[in-house]
Amino acid sequence: MLKDIATGSTGSSPERMVVFKDKLYFLATNTGNVRQLWETDGTENGTKIVASLASASSLVVYNNQLYLSGRITNNDEVGAELYKVNLPDANLSAATSHAPEIKVFPNPSNGEFYLSNLKSGTFELFDLTGKLVKQGNFSGGKIATSVQPGYYILKVKTSATTVMIEKIKIQ
Structure with a gap:
């Protein structure tokens, strides 16, 4: 195990993994059942939260940008939107272009x-x-x-x- 995101026997259910700028980004659920965007460089110390989310369904790299489909926890928007993840400060902003959801x-x-x-x-x-x-x-x-x-x-x-x-x- 690289890092115990959800302590106990529940598991964090990591999924929707994408590689972007030599790091792996993925969605996982913490012990408090909060959905989060994570990044890792392959080490325990280099595995950290990028953002907490109300919901998220996909991550995709398009045109050298990382996009997220979902809702941000502290956003006033009601519905799911497409967001561009601005790194390294991990700000999420509404995207102007649309990356496809891939399943x-x-x-x-x-x-x-x-x-x-x-x-x-x-x-x-x-x-x-x-x-x-x-x-x-x-x-x-x-x-x-x-x-x-x-x-x-x-x-x-x-x-x-x-x-x-x-x-x-x-x-």
Whole structure:
């Protein structure tokens, strides 16, 4: 375990991982059931909260910017919005451009996955030790793999430099 975000047996449910400027950003829930945006450089001391959120559904890198879809805890806005994460001070501002929300489905699957809002690009599949086990191109929003059942990290890139990392389960 890199860092105990939610102490106890509950777990922090880290998800929606993206790499941006040599750091990994992800969404997690703390012990108080508050959704948070986190960043890590791969060390315990380098793993920290970027922002607390009322809700969040996705992170995406587009045009060398990090975007977040969701609601900010201390914002007067009622509905979910698209925000640009301004680093290093981690301010969130309403974005003027729209990055696509990307989902991997079904998850878990038998090794065949579909990507919403992405038609073609490259993918890399890593086991939980970080070892690359499969890589290739995808088209039609479909990725087909033939690997042993288990948990993997899927990294997807497109020509527009969209990077998305998702934990997947192959049965």
